[in-house]
Amino acid sequence: MSKLKAVFAKQKAFIPFVVANDPDFEGTVNNVVALAEGGADIVEIGIPFSDPVADGPVIQAADIRALKADPDLPMDTIFDIVAEIRKQTDVPLAFLTYLNIVFQYGYEAFTARCAELGVNGLVIPDMPYEEHDELAPIAEKNGVDLIPLITPVSADRIEKIAKAATGFIYVVSSLGVTGERSEFANDLGDLITRIRKVTDVPTAIGFGIHTAEQAAEMTQLADGAIVGSACVNIVAEYGAQAPAKLKDYTQQMKAAISANPVG
């Protein structure tokens, strides 16, 4: 079974996100290890991109920081970051990346390297269902899950996307781009019910979640909560002190969602 899917069988999952190379190589390693130590069930690592169209200002700024020192930051350096992380933790990992980065590295080489390093899934915001055939068979062969996104306006697309999903399904909380929010779409419950009718692949809600209350509320509906901008803000604000803060934050979030029963 998919390593990512298995995570959700045991608990409601907390899935924090940071951007690779923000602020630098060492900092990323330390931050991801701290998230794992704090109890993160999966850590999502964003690969910085020059033009992150699905991301709001906070993650855009992190991408700029990550590429500032070296706009040509090679993908191999990011794989090296993961290799370093792997020396310290076996927490399940997923990449969030725009498709061009994977395309340039080569679909086969990229997913093979992910498999070697135990990067178990890829979230690719600019690869919708209709375009996933060019990558899906290769990723599957290498045992890497392609995590699809389903949004409040996916409507009659929900079933076909859900049926093809492996690992978990990323449920987008509301319209727009990533970033902290105070409100979410009010029909997320129905959306998740529709997903559950066609698949047992777990769901995690992301986009906008930053408080423990929100995470608790969202994991009453879904099997996990993904938190991006809030973690990236901690990295931006605390620099070298970020690992301790991220660990604290993860513990709080994890405690808040653990109150919800699994399933």
Place this chain on the structure above:
Amino acid sequence: MTETNLNLNKNTTGRYGEYGGQYIPETLMNELDRMAKAYEHFKNDPEFKTELHDLLVDYANRPSLLYYAERMTKDLGGAQIYLKREDLNHTGAHKINNVIGQALLAKHMGKTRLIAETGAGQHGVATATIAAYFGMECEVFMGKEDTDRQKLNVYRMELLGAKVHPVTSGSMVLKDAINAALQDWTKRVDDTFYCMGSATGPHPYPLMVRDFQSIISQESKAQLKDQTGKLPDMVVACVGGGSNAIGSFANYIEDPSVQLVGAEAAGKGVETNLTAATVERGSDGIFHGMKSMFLQNKTGQINPVYSISAGLDYPGVGPEHAYLAKTGRAQYVGITDDEAVQAFEYIAKTEGIVAAIESCHAVAYVQKIAPTMRKDQIIICTLSGRGDKDVASIAKYKGVDIDE
């Protein structure tokens, strides 16, 4: 003038060989699907076609002239040169052909708000114009660098009732304006239509924009036949995202004797990093919703690009051009800033036409190639826009101090 043939290309899948597609966030997929279906329907709807036709004639001033440039022809001493005068359209460029089509589709889809990206401001002005005409709300996204450089066009859009958003993310130019427009669209898909400015982006944009711009070659083919009884030997147009070029090529693609040439902006030179020559210097990639050719680094980060011409300053090219380049059906050549500025002055002095600096990239190529061709051969060169907007910056480039 006859109605635009919107069924020129039977391939409506949005794939041009391996290029094209819909590499776009899930939030927009249903909306793009609705748009593609609406377009497939309305392009065969007699009422829609009549409305489009009437607007092109009565509002945009079509057909545009196919003008025999006798002085240029004589001076260059080779092929006969005909200029397709898109500069004479309402708002002064080919952009109006496309926005009339898209805004009309938006109206029929029940949309009340148009958004657009713009570089120099030409597409923004065209969109603001048609929004005013239809009484639609209009918001234009423009890189902060460009709002500073093109204050007059910002004011012009505001005058037309549009709201202009200076975009401060990324490198604050055209590609960032497209990112911002896409982001705005994901927040508000229900009442909003994103009016794309070139033959770029996810399906159905490259197809729709090509079809709406194909009126350029539909007319030029008939006009040249009237005037000479012949097909041209070569068609030349400048390429930013590629909308005026694909419109200029569309009706000749199936005529193998007609050579198709796109003039790209080489900036300081194709070999330098200050360039926007996507086909010559770029490589295959996936960005802004399409698989196509892009200027990018080895990792796949999109490069900053440069050209004196804000309208050609884009790191990609529409997917159909990538396909025409790959299959060899069209050729793409780089024209430097210096060559384009020289052509700007040349066509002004020789023909009495102040043409857009974008268009002058095509003119510069004609200056090079015409003398190598026979006198019985014919070149059609598209003048995509008029050059009033460029006068101040060309003066500055030449070191002339003019009081604005």
